[in-house]
Amino acid sequence: MSAPAGLRPRHVTVDGRRVRHRVDGAGPPVVLLHGIGRSLRDFTDQHELLTHGFRVHSVDLPGHGGSLPMAGPATLPALARFVGRYLDAVGVDRPAHLVGNSLGGAVAMRLAVAEPSRVASLALVDSAGFGREVTVALRLLAVRPLARVLLRPSRAVARRTERAIFHDPGYVTDERIAYALELARQPYAARVMAEIVRDLGTAGGVRPQWRDELLAEVARLDVPVLVVWGDRDLILPAAHLDAARARLPRARTHLFADCGHMPQIERADELHRMLREFWSAGAAPPAG
Template structure:
């Protein structure tokens, strides 16, 4: 996208990539999901930056951000995001988290609620145990190692599983993600992160308990967005999140999979614009 250039900043010794657009005092931080990168927000940044400063961040281990050293704990990822905000001198922010990015955003909002003006959770992980069998198998020894070998056809197949609107997955996005998959540490990083949170039975119990025990700390406005046909993080997770977060609003996109921001970008961008506008006035 025109005007979006790779920027880099050092966070705790890790070279970290981000995109920035807009110059408003109101700041939106976009956190992608597992195995994705800032490119997942290409259909959203321009529109959102008309009224906000928008920052999309490559999370630790993904895209062009350095790969983590050693074994990571779940808390390391929200702490990484918090350090990024401090380094950028950002004191207040709206956070939009997709999938794994939603889990990270939720945990960060629990750990540092004073920083978060509002929270948007998009097909977010962390609220229920049940996930597709292929993710469970991916966590197994030896089998996981075979699955993470770079495979362009397999990558495209995985991306299509993420969506109901298949045309949302462009060759440009697939080529970029395949390019990232060629990094020698990408496969081991995916396995380390998966096995931290997932086993053959689904999301590990401590992940769910960790989110639920502090969910009462969320007092900021929360918007939950889900694709009705999400085959990665099932729709029933959305109802759990909506029930646990008392001040949340749930919006379900019909005929939509795990990537509403790509499958219905105009609807998604409008919904976020309205939500942030109401948040600003309240």
């Protein structure tokens, strides 16, 4: 899973904090945003495929992977503001295609609502924000005493997490498990993950207030939206795609068969083709 030469991560300073990212290719800007407790490596395949024709940015969100946490709490609005500051730091001055998986999808939508001039399109991959249901492992993290116990890094937890993410067990490799454990052992990882979980949900599931407000605002935007899902997602169930169709009736949607929470990995080539078709069919940003 190591990145080839030229596609390895480097660092940039955003609001005085070190942020790990990758930037490659030339053309319209694309920003790839990962999920909670994850890192930019979840988008390695898409990064490599999209660099032919696009300027691709993969970034570790604050408090994830190689990025230091923000000065304040990690909330959805704060994470969206961070992405805007990141774009400033790396000199992106034109609308970008945002591709977000899980938490990254909600961050992308929040940025589109807060700063619509920055966003050319939204591609939401098994995105948070469309329903209350979420895996019990995340719901329990909203309970403070349990969170302290459940967020202690262990190989067993890392293995269970990887098994829940992927439908095909062939993707649950020793290397992926070891890397998940490495991420969990970062000194800021548990605190940031708990902050995000408590901001977005409770032990009963994802809070409806921020979801309803956000989706209503996204529906009013004049921005192309693609929503895709894996039909075997154990983290955010595929029924959320029906909610996406209802709340965002102009969005294009697709359900991947025999696929878990990360179509960008399990269906890398298919998603890549779908993204290019989506952008070429009317989601291209203006020249500039």
